[in-house]
Amino acid sequence: MGKAALRGLEDHTAFEMxxxxxxxxxxxxxxELMRAVFLLAIHDLYGGREKRxxxxxxxxxxxxxHVFSFHSICNYFGMDPLKARARILDGDRVRTRRxxx
Numbered sequence: 001m002g003k004a005a006l007r008g009l010e011d012h013t014a015f016e017m018x019x020x021x022x023x024x025x026x027x028x029x030x031x032e033l034m035r036a037v038f039l040l041a042i043h044d045l046y047g048g049r050e051k052r053x054x055x056x057x058x059x060x061x062x063x064x065x066h067v068f069s070f071h072s073i074c075n076y077f078g079m080d081p082l083k084a085r086a087r088i089l090d091g092d093r094v095r096t097r098r099x100x101x
Contacts, residue, residue, distance in 0.1 A: 034073045041070070042088060059085055
């Protein structure tokens with residue numbers, strides 16, 4: 001997913017993704033990929049039926065072990081997975097702007 005596409009997805013989502021796990025370092029490829037997976041799932045909620053079903057399956061999953069699970073990504077960015085899930089499904093907007101470190 002290109003930078004322009006990610007910028008466009010930023011409008012979909014009112015809580016912020018914090019990179020507290022990076023201890024203030026510049027963004028790394030893993031955090032960028034996690035961010036893209038998270039944003040794509042939110043974007044897909046508004047897509048066609050197949051995409052919506054896949055996104056719901058990802059967001060509702062209780063998997064905490066896989067590095068790219070909803071829970072793991074939320075924890076990585078300092079978000080409570082249950083609160084994040086509730087806010088996403090309630091239609092709240094999520095700010096996901098990149099920070100300049």
